Amino acid sequence: MASKNKFQMEFPIRSSLRILYNQISSPDGLSEWFADNVNLRGKIYTFFWDGDEQEAELLNKKNNQGIKFRWLDEPAETYFELKIEVDDITQDISLMVTDFAEDEEDKEEVKLLWEKQIEKLRQSIGS
Numbered sequence: 001m002a003s004k005n006k007f008q009m010e011f012p013i014r015s016s017l018r019i020l021y022n023q024i025s026s027p028d029g030l031s032e033w034f035a036d037n038v039n040l041r042g043k044i045y046t047f048f049w050d051g052d053e054q055e056a057e058l059l060n061k062k063n064n065q066g067i068k069f070r071w072l073d074e075p076a077e078t079y080f081e082l083k084i085e086v087d088d089i090t091q092d093i094s095l096m097v098t099d100f101a102e103d104e105e106d107k108e109e110v111k112l113l114w115e116k117q118i119e120k121l122r123q124s125i126g127s
Contacts, residue, residue: 003075003102004074004075004078004100004101004102005100005101005102005107006098006099006100007098007099007100007101007107007110007111008096008097008098009096009097009099009111009114009115010085010094010095010096010097011094011095011096011097011118012092012093012094013093013094013095013118013121013122013125013127014093014122014127015093015125015126015127017064017084017086017093018064019125020084020093020095020125021063021064021065021066021084023121023124023125024066024067024082024084024095024121025061025066025067027039027040027045029124030045030047032120032121032124033117033120033121033123033124034047034117034120034121035047035048035049036048036049036050043057043058044056044057044058044072045057045058045069054071054072054073055071055072055073056069056070056071056072056080057069057070057072059079060081064084065083065084066081066082066083066084066096067081067082068080068081068082069081074100078100079098079100080097080098080099080100081096081097081098081099082095082096082097083095083096083097083098084096095118095121097114097118099114
């Protein structure tokens, strides 16, 4: 398998920190925008989409700051992270998404998928 390259995207989100953190870190919150359904057993999150399922291991979770997962069927050095950043001056909130892609074409597809998902996130919190 080709090595994957890390990339980051920033999405401004109009929401309270608490609401956004709940949406990105809890199975119920993730079920509203990221997947059709999400189950949690220990540190393993199972995501369901249209009859498919994919498992991810929770690598890191910091209250009101973010969450980091690794897909179990992806290379060990890859992960995806949803990190909340608050501007010190304006208090504006952004969601930083870190993910991996094999090449530029794959990166564009992954970015489009994230943009679509983040739009669902914004709708789920009324942003």
